[in-house]
Amino acid sequence: MNRLKDATSPYLLQHADNPVHWWEWGEEAFAEARRRDVPLLISVGYSACHWCHVMAHESFEDAETARMMNDRFVNIKVDREERPDVDAVYMNATTAMTGQGGWPMTVFATPDGHPFYAGTYFPRQRFQQLLAGVAQAWTQQRDEVIGQGAKVVDALSQGGDLPGGAAPTHEVLEHAVADLARTFDPARGGFGGAPKFPPSMVLEFLLRHGTPQAMEMAGRTLEAMARGGMYDQLGGGFARYxxxxxxxxxxFEKMLYDNALLLRVYAHWWRATGSPLARRVAVETAEWMLRELGTAEGGFASALDADSEGEEGRFYVWTPDQLREALGEEPGAWAASVFSVTREGTFEHGTSVLQLLSDPVDREMLADVRASLLAARSARVRPGRDDKVVAAWNGLAIAALAEAGALFDRPDLVGAARAAAELLVRVHLDGGRLARTSRDGRAGANAGVLEDYADVAEGFLTLYGVTGEARWFEQAGALLETVLDRFPDGRGGFYDTADDGERLFQRPQDPTDGTTPSGQNAAAGALLSYAALTGSSRHREAAEAALGTVTTLADRHARFAGWGLAVAEAALAGPVEVAITGALDDPRTAALHRAALMAGTPGTVIALGDGDVPLMAGRGLVDGLPAAYVCRSFTCRAPVTTPADLSRELNTTP
Incomplete structure (x- = not known):
């Protein structure tokens, strides 16, 4: 009776052998609940979630707990990464009922999907008590239960929408920096206290803002994250928080989206400062993405698990004895000192997470030790990998790898970005509509949501600006047409699901940035870049209207609008438009292109190549030489033919 064996989600497949009679999300499960006259038990998680595994082992693999679930409920298992819309509406309900959320998320709902009780992780005994209590309430207090569900749906439907307004001004952005400064941790970097998530989008905004205060907060945080245990000091890549x-x-779980966003911001930190640490971390993170998350089809897998051999972090941590065993006595002692590995340990059972709080004098020895430890670690049991390809996160990866490849002269990174883009076009796109996920080259059944269209469009536009291949510009334009046709809310913003998508009890819409850019802010960024390449007032006006909620958030909740603030910086800067003419294989064209890529002007948009891109129209060679035209709103200055002149043009305040 467990119906998960044919699922495309690795998370659902993890539960395919449970004694629980799991259903996938869908009308069949709802109809079964109506037929049996029992509530729904909706369990939401994702494959790299540690506490999801704990609850699975304790409860879903337990015969007695499964019997209670099967007898009294229709049980639905949801991968939040495949169905972010389902996750969003039930997370809203969970936080409204309990004041907090998280995964695994456990929701009890009426057969029509209205939630009436919710929580997150429950230990087995408490979960069994809850199952019995909910089942009893359903049979003996049915009217109250149904009424509670109706009240929750009604309350969530009443709004709580953020009011929109005008797009952010320079003053609004200054207020945002001041708000961030109030919660900035000057001693350790980051914002607020524990736990600390990597504030990648806030850091992008601060780098674009560029004032001394903003750069200090960004630099302190970026260095602290790179030197701490959240960064894998051997293999590269960042853990989730x-x-x-x-x-x-x-x-210890490692997510594609975190690493894509952080790769891009570390590359931009290097561009702004020349920091060797920034360059090393960016390159290592890019190489980790290709090595650990690259799929055979050319895309990028979603995540690496936190656990291996039943323990969180076991793959990554070390003791002094393990270092000596891997390296020898003296090098092992040196490594323990360099990486802050102590007898007491910084983690569990006397183990330590590797940190690199300062660079040792002997860089050659550091490189040798890192290589030897990485080789020794490779013999350990590896964490599991969620190998589904999520469109939005691959869009973020395409943008990051394309830029990093261009900035660090790594054609292999640009090639990886192109391969991922080709996979999305080949497998995820059908008739102008995006599938949310694929696995093994086969598209999943779930429709793309706003962040998929927006992040993929952002990735394609960035790839075009790096390669000059106009097909990516054209594909981005088609995706943004779908955004403008299917997602508007009629008030200047966007819903997270299309108007012809599945109807849930609430149509999700969240304009705040979380661990990834909100769909609305991502759409604003892509629309703004596309408008800069085409001169389209329709796209520009849509972008500015979507940024209205950023103005509302900037003064007191700037941490939840990082990408929106970064896009606002680009809008206020123009963004600057650079059209580069000349053969792509001409070194003089390449030199102009690199000067444009190195410009720190927020949101700079680059057009080049022979495609039918409006910004390129009428931009010819100058005396037979490749040339660059610097424009704002399609109004261009006199063309220049040398990288030095182009850099001066880009650094001149309009």
Missing amino acids: SVDAGWVVPH
Whole structure:
């Protein structure tokens, strides 16, 4: 009776052998609940979630708990990464009922999907008590239960929408920096206390803002994250968050979206400062993405698990004895000192997470030790990998890898970005509509949501600006047409699901940035860039209207609008438009292109190549030489033919 064996989600497949009679999300499960006259038990999680695994082992693999679930409920298992819309509406309900949310999320709902009780992780005994209590309430207090569900739906439907307004001004952005400064941790970097999530989008905004105060907050945080335990000091790549305020002990799962966003911001930090640390971390993170998350089809897998051999972090942590065993006595002692590995340990059972709080003098020895430890670690049992390809997160990866490849002269990174883009076009796109996920080259059944269209469009536009291949510009334009046709809310913003998508008890809409850019802010960024390449007032006006909620958030909740603030910086800067003419294989064209890529002007948009891109129209060679035209709103200055002149043009305040 467990119906998950044919699922495309690795998370659902993890539960395919449970004694629980799981259903996938869908009308069949709802109809079964109506037929049996029992409530729904909706369990939402994702494959790399540690506490999801704990609850699975304790409860879903337990015969007695499964019997209670099967007898009294229709049980639905949901991968939040495949169905972010389902996750969003039930998370709203969970936080409204309990004041907090998280995963695994456990929701009890009427057969029509209205939630009436919710929580997150429950230990087995408490979960069994809850199952019995909910089942009893359903049979003996049915009217109250149904009424509670109706009240929750009604309350969530009443709004709570953020009021929109005008797009942010320079003054609004200054207020945002001041708000961030109030919660900035000057000693350890980051904002607020434990746990600390990598504030990648806030850091992008601060780098674009560029004032001394903004750069200090960004630089302090970027260095602290790179030197702490949240960054994998051997293999590269960042864990999802730090459980402490000092970036020492991570929650060990590694997500594609975090690493794509952080790769891009570290590359931009290097561009702004020339920091060797920024360059090293960016390159290592990019290489980790290709090595650990690259799929055979050319895309990028979603995540690596936190657990291996039944323990969180076991793959990554070390003791002094393990270092000596891997390296020898003296090198092992040196490594323990360099990586802050102590007898007491910084993690569990006397183990330590590797940190690199300062660079040792002997860089050659550091490189040798890192290589030897990475080789030794490779013999350990590896964490599991969720190998589904999520469109939105691959869009973020395409943008990051394309830029990093261009900035660091790494054609292999640009090639990886192109391969991922080709996979999305080949597998995810059908008739102008995006599938949310694929696995093994087969598209999943779930429709793309706003963030998928917006992040993929952002990735394609960035790839065009790096390669000059106009097909990516054209594909982005088609995706943004769907955004403008199917997602508007009629008030200047966007819903997270299309107007012809599945109807849930609430149509999700969240304009705040979380661990990834909100769909609305991502759409604003892509629309703004597309408008800069085409001169389209329709796209520009849609972008500015979507940024209205950022103005509302900037003064007191700037941490939840990082990408929106970064897009607002681009809008206020123009964004600057650079059209580069000349053969792509001409070194003089390449030199102009690199000067444009190195410009720190927020949101700079680059057009080049032979495609039918409006910004390129009428931009010819100058005396037979490749040339660059610097424009704002399609009004261009005199063309220049040398990288030095182009850099001066880009650094001149309009």
